[in-house]
Ligand SMILES: O=P(O)(O)OC[C@@H](O)CO
């Protein structure tokens with residue numbers, strides 16, 4: 301674990317999560333999942349949402365169909381296909397979260413190396429960021445959920461360990477890194493990588 305009581309950490313590098321942290325995209329997943337569940341006369345609640353957030357698509361899909369008890373009627377793969385059609389039209393409208401550009405621009409201007417580590421795969425990443433290319437260009441590197449080095453999604457530490465390795469002069473020691481996260485799975489992933497975490501608290 302990175303947090304050793306009495307020791308003062310020296311943070312030199314920052315890793316950002318994307319969905320729900322830099323981009324206001326979690327609401328899209330919620331919206332389409334509510335629509336799908338309504339067909340089964342079920343409601344999508346926060347405890348299920350919390351279990352899905354931050355995970356790779358197929359991992360989140362398995363949680364969805366299993367936790368709701370609909371896996372006999374809808375497979376994880378079919379759920380993803382149905383969800384995809386709706387998400388495709390929503391993602392290009394993705395907005396930045398309040399303060400996201402200010403924080404990224406500030407860190408970049410101060411020369412703090414920053415990168416992105418998201419569970420989103422390449423196709424979704426491109427759709428979500430198509431209006432925010434200039435900002436995401438400030439990232440030193442970007443690690444996506446379908447990266448070959450990310451064998452398992454969050455809460456596995458894979459994505460954050462790959463992100464730490466790819467900084468200039470990497471791998472950067474976990475105690476020098478701060479991760480910004482919004483999801484329980486992401487917080488566990490950072491803890492599993494021994495990295496300090498800054499949480500986005502939901503009001
Ligand atoms: O890791 P993040 O960027 O939150 O992305 C996960 C995403 O696919 C939805 O929760």
Ligand SMILES: [Mg+2]
Pocket residue numbers: 317318319320321353354481482483486
């Ligand atoms: Mg997130």
